[in-house]
Amino acid sequence: MFLAIKEIKREKLRYGLIILMIFLISYLIFILSSLAVGLASENTQAIESWDAKQVVLNKNANVSMSQSLLTKDDLSKTKLTKNEALLGQTLVVAKNSNRPQVSAQFIGVKKDQFIYDDQELIAGRKAKKDREVVVDQAFQTKGYKLGDKLELNGSANKYRIVGFVKNAKINIAPIIYGSLASWRKLRQGMPNIKASAIISRNANYNYNHANSKTYPIAQFIKKLPGYTAQNMTFQLMIGFLFVISLIIIAVFLYILTMQKMHNFAVMRAQGIPSRTLVAATVSQSVILVVVGVIIGLAAMWLTAKVLPAAVPMSFTPQIILSGTCGMLLTGIIGSLIPVRSILKVDPAKAIGE
Amino acid sequence: MAVIELKNVQKVYGTGAAEVQALKQIDFKANEGEVVLIMGPSGAGKSTFLTIAGSLQKPTSGQVYINGEDIANISAKQSNALRLNQIGFVLQAYNLIPFLTVKEQFELVDHVKKQGNLNQATMDKLLEQLGITGLVNKYPSELSGGQQQRAAIARALYANPKILLADEPTASLDSKNVDEVGQLFKKLAQNYQKAVILVTHDPRLEKYADHIYEMMDGEMIKKQ
Ligand SMILES: Nc1ncnc2c1ncn2[C@@H]1O[C@H](COP(=O)(O)OP(=O)(O)OP(=O)(O)O)[C@@H](O)[C@H]1O
Ligand SMILES: [Mg+2]
Numbered sequence A: 001m002f003l004a005i006k007e008i009k010r011e012k013l014r015y016g017l018i019i020l021m022i023f024l025i026s027y028l029i030f031i032l033s034s035l036a037v038g039l040a041s042e043n044t045q046a047i048e049s050w051d052a053k054q055v056v057l058n059k060n061a062n063v064s065m066s067q068s069l070l071t072k073d074d075l076s077k078t079k080l081t082k083n084e085a086l087l088g089q090t091l092v093v094a095k096n097s098n099r100p101q102v103s104a105q106f107i108g109v110k111k112d113q114f115i116y117d118d119q120e121l122i123a124g125r126k127a128k129k130d131r132e133v134v135v136d137q138a139f140q141t142k143g144y145k146l147g148d149k150l151e152l153n154g155s156a157n158k159y160r161i162v163g164f165v166k167n168a169k170i171n172i173a174p175i176i177y178g179s180l181a182s183w184r185k186l187r188q189g190m191p192n193i194k195a196s197a198i199i200s201r202n203a204n205y206n207y208n209h210a211n212s213k214t215y216p217i218a219q220f221i222k223k224l225p226g227y228t229a230q231n232m233t234f235q236l237m238i239g240f241l242f243v244i245s246l247i248i249i250a251v252f253l254y255i256l257t258m259q260k261m262h263n264f265a266v267m268r269a270q271g272i273p274s275r276t277l278v279a280a281t282v283s284q285s286v287i288l289v290v291v292g293v294i295i296g297l298a299a300m301w302l303t304a305k306v307l308p309a310a311v312p313m314s315f316t317p318q319i320i321l322s323g324t325c326g327m328l329l330t331g332i333i334g335s336l337i338p339v340r341s342i343l344k345v346d347p348a349k350a351i352g353e
Numbered sequence B: 001m002a003v004i005e006l007k008n009v010q011k012v013y014g015t016g017a018a019e020v021q022a023l024k025q026i027d028f029k030a031n032e033g034e035v036v037l038i039m040g041p042s043g044a045g046k047s048t049f050l051t052i053a054g055s056l057q058k059p060t061s062g063q064v065y066i067n068g069e070d071i072a073n074i075s076a077k078q079s080n081a082l083r084l085n086q087i088g089f090v091l092q093a094y095n096l097i098p099f100l101t102v103k104e105q106f107e108l109v110d111h112v113k114k115q116g117n118l119n120q121a122t123m124d125k126l127l128e129q130l131g132i133t134g135l136v137n138k139y140p141s142e143l144s145g146g147q148q149q150r151a152a153i154a155r156a157l158y159a160n161p162k163i164l165l166a167d168e169p170t171a172s173l174d175s176k177n178v179d180e181v182g183q184l185f186k187k188l189a190q191n192y193q194k195a196v197i198l199v200t201h202d203p204r205l206e207k208y209a210d211h212i213y214e215m216m217d218g219e220m221i222k223k224q
Helices: A002-010 A010-049 A137-141 A181-186 A217-222 A227-259 A261-269 A274-306 A317-343 B048-051 B078-085 B103-113 B120-130 B145-158 B175-192 B203-208
Strands: A054-058 A084-095 A099-109 A120-123 A132-135 A149-152 A158-165 A174-177 A193-194 A197-200 A212-216 B002-013 B018-030 B034-039 B061-066 B087-090 B161-166 B195-199 B210-217 B219-224
Touching: A002 A010, A002 A274, A002 B103, A010 A217, A010 A227, A010 A274, A010 A317, A054 A217, A084 A174, A084 A193, A099 A137, A099 A181, A132 A137, A137 A174, A158 A174, A174 A181, A193 A261, A212 A217, A217 A227, A227 A261, A227 A274, A227 A317, A261 A274, A274 A317, B002 B048, B002 B195, B018 B048, B018 B195, B018 B219, B034 B048, B034 B175, B034 B203, B048 B078, B048 B161, B048 B195, B078 B087, B087 B145, B087 B195, B103 B145, B120 B145, B120 B175, B145 B161, B145 B175, B161 B175, B175 B195, B175 B203
Parallel strands: A099 A174, A132 A158, B034 B195, B034 B210, B087 B161, B161 B195
Antiparallel strands: A054 A197, A054 A212, A084 A099, A084 A149, A084 A197, A120 A158, A132 A174, A149 A158, B002 B018, B002 B061, B210 B219
């Protein structure tokens, strides 16, 4: 530690550059992770707010709720407890002559079931009639007000906003909660259809009758359009950043170690154990990473503060923890590469050169 | 008493056609309180001698005694401790750590050797004798060659070793400084009871020596 700190103090420019590099990389890691988590949660936050465990869909729908239709026949054997709710989903474009258009997910629910009961309103009240809807806060940020009327998919019927809910997004689109009856009207057609899905909060719920099939929620989320591909893209980028930071730390420390070889030989000749020299290199790397990451965290914190709410970033404690630990690990591994050379220093080289 | 003694020491580098007999049957002895000079032309084996006497390398054959103990076959760890506690090196150049101030060079010793280092009063006196009292907060690159050399001597003495091994200690000094350093080594040997072994080309140091050895082609002859 002594040697590590003294050297960083003496060679401020050199180590400042490494810290700058680590800061930039960790900042990028934090941004990408926050974006990944933010986007992932915009895909799933409604599902999470329902606390869904199982979902029943039409077995021919390829595990996609928007493709799924359950008929009266499919649902004929269901026993719905307070942990199950019927739900109808369809993609709509919401219009109001004074406001911007919004692509949204219309979710029809039944009044006596938990998805309706558990809605967390941040303004207004719950929908009581078929022509009333409760919408995601994204509408609010776009300028919509309570009492505004929405035209959905160019329908003649207008739906009045009576409330705003928090965290109601699915597959990145804000949700419009209405009644199941309205949903049936929006789907226009087949008189037999009852819902798109049954959502259950019971992990053991299982219902497989006619075309109905039950899927665990994890499988359903994985199949959300674009969800898996998007997550993998982020993981790949973040993984690459860790590899890059590993290479940068290793290469820099290796070059610096090579330059110090003679000093190491002198210290070994003076009886300084190689353990001390190894500890100096490893702790140097840890110090550089810690300082770089702290600056990265501060920059990220500022970024998260100034960014508009519309940017789907969520800078969670978990990101802070795993990003920091990941960088630390990278730093330690990176510093082990020059350690090999330090252990091989020949103290006799200190003399006669 | 002989603090350091080499008996029948041989050192061979390489094998076969590349074999070099750097030291042939060396016998050597130095006592507490003595300044011993080792002189000789380039390639004679002087540095090789220092590395073996300083436990930086093992001899090919023969015995090396330090305080009466044979160190020819000690472990790397023991040899490390021996260098830390018993031997002070004053090397020709770069033997100060560039990113530590003079004072921090001493502190580094405190970090690995907790006891037996010179106390503050002795150190202050030594620094004064060396004429570098005001320079303790400077980095080596901020010192002149002579000041660096004296700081290196202070560093070597800080761990209070019995033996001081110096390689060309006057290489970068002018005549006046050579005399100062020569007197200093003499004083160190006498006042602090060290065995001071100086490898040098510099005949100006001869007048401070108690004994002089001459090296040539790996052989050592006692001249004085
Ligand atoms: N590591 C080594 N491997 C092989 N041969 C070596 C090695 N070190 C020294 N030698 C050889 O051993 C002989 C003695 O070398 P040494 O460095 O001890 O001489 P020296 O008296 O210190 O010379 P100088 O005054 O130039 O420093 C030389 O012939 C040299 O080439
Ligand atoms: Mg030499």
